Amino acid sequence: MSNTKLSKEAIIEAARGKIMDRTGTVLADTQMGFNVQLFKTKASEDEMNNSMLILAEIFEKNGDSYIDKFPISVNPFQYHFNTDEDLNKWREANNISNQASPEEAFYVMKDYYGVTEKDDEKARKIVGLRYTIELEGYSATNALEIAKNVSRQSALAINERGEELPGVSIDVKANRVYTQGSLASHVIGYIGRIDEKEYNANKEKYEKDDYIGKSGIEQLFEEYLKGENGTKQIDMTVDGATTGEYITKEAIGGANVVLTIDSNLQNIAENALEANIEKIRAGGFGKQYDAQGGSVVVINVKTGEILAMVSYPDYEPGEFLNGISQAKYDEYSSKSALFNRAIQGSYAPGSIFKMVTAIAGLQEGVITPQERIYDTGIYPKGNNPHCWVYDSYHVGHGSLNVSQALEKSCNYYFYDTGWRLGLERLSAYANYFGLGRKTGIELPFENSGTLASPKTAEEMHDTAPESTILSASIGQSYNDFTPVQVAKYTAMLANRGKVVNPTLIKNVVSSDGKQVSTTELSEYINNRLGITSKDTDSLQIADVNMNAVLEGMRGVTDDTGTAAQIFENFSIPVGGKTGSTEAGDYINAWFVGFAPFDDPEIAVVGMVENGGHGYYVAEVVRDIISEYFGMNVQEINEDVSAYYETEFIR
Secondary structure: OOEEEEEEEEEEOOOOOOEEEEOEEEEEEEEEEEEEEEEOOOOHHHHHHHHHHHHHHHHHHOOOOOOOOOOOOEEOEEEEOOOOOOHHHHHHHOOOOOOOOOHHHHHHHHHHHHOOOOHHHHHHHHHHHHHHHHHHHHOOOEEEEEEEEEOOOHHHHHOHHHOOOOOOEEEEEEEEOOOOOOOOOHHHOOOOEEEEEEHHHOOOOOOOOOEEOOOOOHHHHHHOOOEOOOOEEHHHHHEOOOOEEEEEEEOOOOOOEEOOOOOOHHHHHHHHHHHHHHHOOOOOOOOOOOOOOEEEEEEEOOOOOEEEEEEEHHHOOHHOOOOOOHHHHHHHOOOOOOOOOOOOOOOOHHHHHHHHHHHHHHOOOOOOOOOEEOOOOOOOOOOEEEEEHHHHHHOOOEOHHHHHHHHOOOOOHHHHHHHHOOOOHHOOOOOOHHOOOOOOOOOOOOOEEEEEHHHHHHHHHOOOHHHHHHHOOOOOOOOOHHHHHHHHHHHHHHOOOOOOOEEEEEEEEEOOOEEHHHHHHHHHHHHHHHHOOOOOOOOOHHHHHHHHHHHHHHHHOOOOOOOOOOOOOOOOOOOOEEEEEEEEEEEEEEEEEEEOOOOEEEEEEEEEEEOOHHHHHHHHHHHHHHHHHOOOOOOOOOOOOOHHHOOOOO
């Protein structure tokens, strides 16, 4: 009997922890599904090839994907290499001539695996699976998972044809599913098959065919989400038939990660941004701009909790579960859809930076709330830059105080304030607001951005310091910030200078229902992100100075401010600021706002690449604030032919 039986140990994969929003809505879950695995048997080469073709055709008939790493595609009379790896090294590793064409290389591999199928498209399916199996490795005791979460139809077909499929078995496992499709995809991230580097660094925790977090929360909280696998003993005959199995170690499910995100508000923000971008492309504001992408961040100004974080265009995390197709990956790449613009994209802020200049000038005493500066249209120092209104209408704004200068977004006023301050003092205040450095948000790959400062100027071998301070004072020069940095800055303005640290994590709860301590969680996150500390010291901004700046932001959405028409008849008072800045052939557009003005709850940041004007993006912020406060504001049809003030920064 021992000569006719094999005892194999198999992994019981732990159910991956859930990712939920603040209300308990599940965004990433695990559902029981059918996984197809393969054990090595004594099957002949012909039997093996026949079984591989049967499997491939079952999967394709039912729309299921399976692993296939063979780097040659075969279509009717067409053969192509479809890999980024070094083809010469690949040819050499497989004893193929360096001059071999894709077709010649395919026939070498077809012969190598003893494939006699004459139809090359069918033969390619066999070669693809045989090559992948050999590449990944498997044995009589360690199965290789060749397809994950296949349909019930495929599982039934495989069971029905079991005699023709030696070593093939169906394993019922808890598979990852993204219940809300693409919602918050850049926050959640995705999982994918572990690569060689990841496996070599974690051999004690993972098998070669395991899945691991690749981006977003899935990646950063991998150690909590993964759980601990169990084991089971499987008795099989030498020809691959299972005769019995029993559990030797129970699996422990992964912890659940609860986000600060509100899925309903996230959905609203995503729809509002997409609609705004489409409107800009269509010329809905009077002039067409080929807007390419954008971002929205909604933050609780008191706690720093991120209520929505949007990057457009987005992607479907589920596409990666069985290995994303090359066509879909190319589609995402062409639109930079995998790029999280909220934390990875950095953009010149333009006029939304002017509140920094105003606060710095007021606090340092180089201007006062009452002092007026007369805008003639052309600033007489440095490289003689123009105010945007001069470029548009050949006039200056005239005499303005700081609140009026913010309301009108007067470049001249802030040129003069910046000139009086100097770059060192200006950059110190920008740094306090968290601009040009990482926020420590709980996501991998955060961009630090760049702050115009004496150090940066020195590193850039700046030869025109006078021009640098003038352009920096209106949010240009070396200034490049991420939307999440701008969200922190806007929240700190709304709460009158108090430090706010953006966060996406509400709590983490282990599978036994215990909440992970704040201390443990902080240590884990800081270690993963390389953070030493977060901001704690608030800048004491004099009330009279803060009031002057905030009144200027209220003026932006009132009366004749640069976004007044967008917020006309809006029932909640909003503080805001427009910003538009040239980046090559693009004019990137920003709007930042907070509400209610007298007792702020949320701040919203909108940014559209090549969005034309900050005035346009204000509509996104208005719609999100409207939904957040449960308002039923009907769409406002702007008269785009009317005079409104949207700054052009040159």
